[in-house]
Amino acid sequence: MRIAFVGLGIMGGPMAANLVKAGHEVKAYNRSKGKEVPGAKAAATPAEAARDADVVWICVADTKAVEQVLFGKDGVEGSLRPGMIVVDSSTILPSASKEFAERIRAKGADLVDAPITGSKIGAEQGTLLFIVGGRAESVEKVKPLFAVMGKKYIHVGEQGLGEAAKIGMNLMIALIFEGFAEGLTLTSKLGVPREKLVELIQASMIRSGVTDYKAPFVLNKDYSPNFPLRLMHKDIHIMLDAAETAGVRLPGLEKVEEVYEASVAEGWKDLDYAATIGVIEKWAGIK
Numbered sequence: 001m002r003i004a005f006v007g008l009g010i011m012g013g014p015m016a017a018n019l020v021k022a023g024h025e026v027k028a029y030n031r032s033k034g035k036e037v038p039g040a041k042a043a044a045t046p047a048e049a050a051r052d053a054d055v056v057w058i059c060v061a062d063t064k065a066v067e068q069v070l071f072g073k074d075g076v077e078g079s080l081r082p083g084m085i086v087v088d089s090s091t092i093l094p095s096a097s098k099e100f101a102e103r104i105r106a107k108g109a110d111l112v113d114a115p116i117t118g119s120k121i122g123a124e125q126g127t128l129l130f131i132v133g134g135r136a137e138s139v140e141k142v143k144p145l146f147a148v149m150g151k152k153y154i155h156v157g158e159q160g161l162g163e164a165a166k167i168g169m170n171l172m173i174a175l176i177f178e179g180f181a182e183g184l185t186l187t188s189k190l191g192v193p194r195e196k197l198v199e200l201i202q203a204s205m206i207r208s209g210v211t212d213y214k215a216p217f218v219l220n221k222d223y224s225p226n227f228p229l230r231l232m233h234k235d236i237h238i239m240l241d242a243a244e245t246a247g248v249r250l251p252g253l254e255k256v257e258e259v260y261e262a263s264v265a266e267g268w269k270d271l272d273y274a275a276t277i278g279v280i281e282k283w284a285g286i287k
């Protein structure tokens with residue numbers, strides 16, 4: 001297939017590379033230079049990448065960035081053709097995704113929201129989970145591409161519901177990690193070696209994908225970004241926005257947001273979100 005890939009960050013770069021490896025013709029665009037994907041043609045604008053493409057895949061930071069690459073100057077919009085499918089793997093506000101879909105459908109193309117989970121390692125290894133919202137016939141057309149970049153896709157329902165499910169899942173990740181960070185900090189202050197607590201967690205029902213992925217990084221104090229703190233912070237704001245509109249109270253998340261605010265104030269926004277444990281440790285007087 002001829003695929004335009006827009007956004008070659010931590011996730012988009014390896015996703016596009018996996019499409020190239022699978023033999024697809026990829027034209028890739030990234031806002032700043034220096035993130036080229038070997039084997040993909042570099043495009044100067046999103047519109048140029050999308051010209052003649054069958055599918056446009058987007059993986060950029062946030063709602064504003066998606067709007068920019070779709071409808072901004074030299075955006076994908078200028079190259080939309082009837083039958084073209086745009087797939088958005090960025091995590092954005094579900095209501096904005098629906099609005100973007102309407103604008104794309106007005107041109108005879110379609111938008112499928114397919115946010116992802118699996119982080120950097122999942123993107124590199126092609127084992128992502130795609131959380132999909134969209135018309136069944138459009139999802140069917142891009143199904144082979146989910147198989148190249150991921151281990152599974154789940155079609156949640158109509159367009160926008162992929163984003164809705166994704167932010168709920170990230171809410172759980174934020175709270176699970178916060179529980180891990182607070183439990184680890186309290187027990188180490190009480191004298192339990194951190195490695196022993198992790199051994200206990202991994203041998204008990206507390207074990208989860210989050211502790212499997214993050215515990216080794218936390219034990220090594222390696223906060224190089226897999227899922228940057230600034231992006232989880234952005235997602236927390238999306239969750240709080242969506243919750244307010246839906247009339248849902250999220251008291252746990254509101255508290256966790258304070259930890260993210262404090263982490264950003266420490267200057268850690270570009271570190272992994274696991275660095276938020278540093279705030280709990282600092283408040284506990286642990287260096």
Ligand code: NAP
Pocket residue numbers: 007008009010011012030031032033035059060061062064065066068069089090091092116117118119120226227228231232235
């Ligand atoms: P990233 O490394 O920060 O990359 C962000 C990408 O968006 C870069 O290509 C960046 O371009 C581009 N971008 C940002 N603002 C833009 C704008 N206004 N116009 C055009 N391009 C813009 O982020 P990532 O980790 O790949 O995440 C991408 C998306 O996937 C996000 O929505 C994130 O929440 C979601 N996600 C991430 C993970 C993870 O573990 N990392 C997991 C699941 C979902 P530049 O290179 O020019 O800055």
